[in-house]
Amino acid sequence: MIIAGTCHPPLSAERLAAELELMPDGTLTLRCGEHTGEWSADTLVLSAPLGRLPAQITFPDGWLFKAAENKILADWIQAHTGKQSQWLHKLERHWLAIVVSIVFLIALGAGTYRYGIPAASHTMARMLPKAVPEYIGKAVLETLDEYLFKPSQLDEQEQWQIRDRFALLQDNLPPLPFEPKIVFRSWQKGPNAFALSDGTIVVTDSLVELATTPAELDSVLLHEVGHVYHQHVMEAVVQSTLLSVSVALLTGESSGLADNLTGAGVFIASSGYSRDAEREADSFAAEQMIKQYGTTEPMAAMFSRFMEYDNGSEIPEWLQSHPDLYQRIEAVKAQDHSMLSE
């Protein structure tokens, strides 16, 4: 049986037409442009259809499929996954998911009722025990390491130079909810950096190579620290999980909650912040650049440098709000001027 739909490549917001072939033996094949992947049903992260929203499948290699036709896919999934027993077993193993559910349950009614979902996510992200973002951050990095990243090719000495310099910058930052920890990875898709929920900042080798001065690299690191400072990752994870958790609570089906959290974390790490979140991260970075370097010029230079870089590569996280890119450059410059003239 073949189901039409759309797919997203790993860590990408790009959307392609796709088809999913469902086999009676519980395996399925995703065909999406040049990409083909064959999987068995029990290796997948599945999000059940919510009302009219499409059913969504996250594959272990990071590809994502959204079905145009919910019913057939939902029935097939129902028939070929371990159903309740396996899900309950998973939930037992992931005790943190239970903690999360309880916190959500308490905050859900009050939070959503009083402030609406974005504001509730803001509050709830800060109510979670620290173990939750720590667990998710670790799980997300493990997933990315398994499927996307390769070990960094930078020599140890260069890595430590960057970390040491950043440690000095950090002494002058406002208190952060998590200690930023810089890790380096090689990634074929070019210059990028990602903040994870536990404060880990993943920096790709090509980002280090793209920067021509320490200040330029620091401007991107500070943007990521801005996401850590404002806890954007957990906010987004909470927000995207709110609906599925409330459905789980209502229907009594707590399927793969921990997997969903990790899946959401992986997706959000690269493509999921709102424009507001990007502006907040930029603003944090601009303020710190002025404080520590006396200028935001290196930030604007990094924006332009990326635009000159091989444009076949994807828009990286720190340029994620790219329709606003020129506005962002202008905003950064304006912030520079207004703060310098104060």
Ligand SMILES: [Zn+2]
């Ligand atoms: Zn960002």
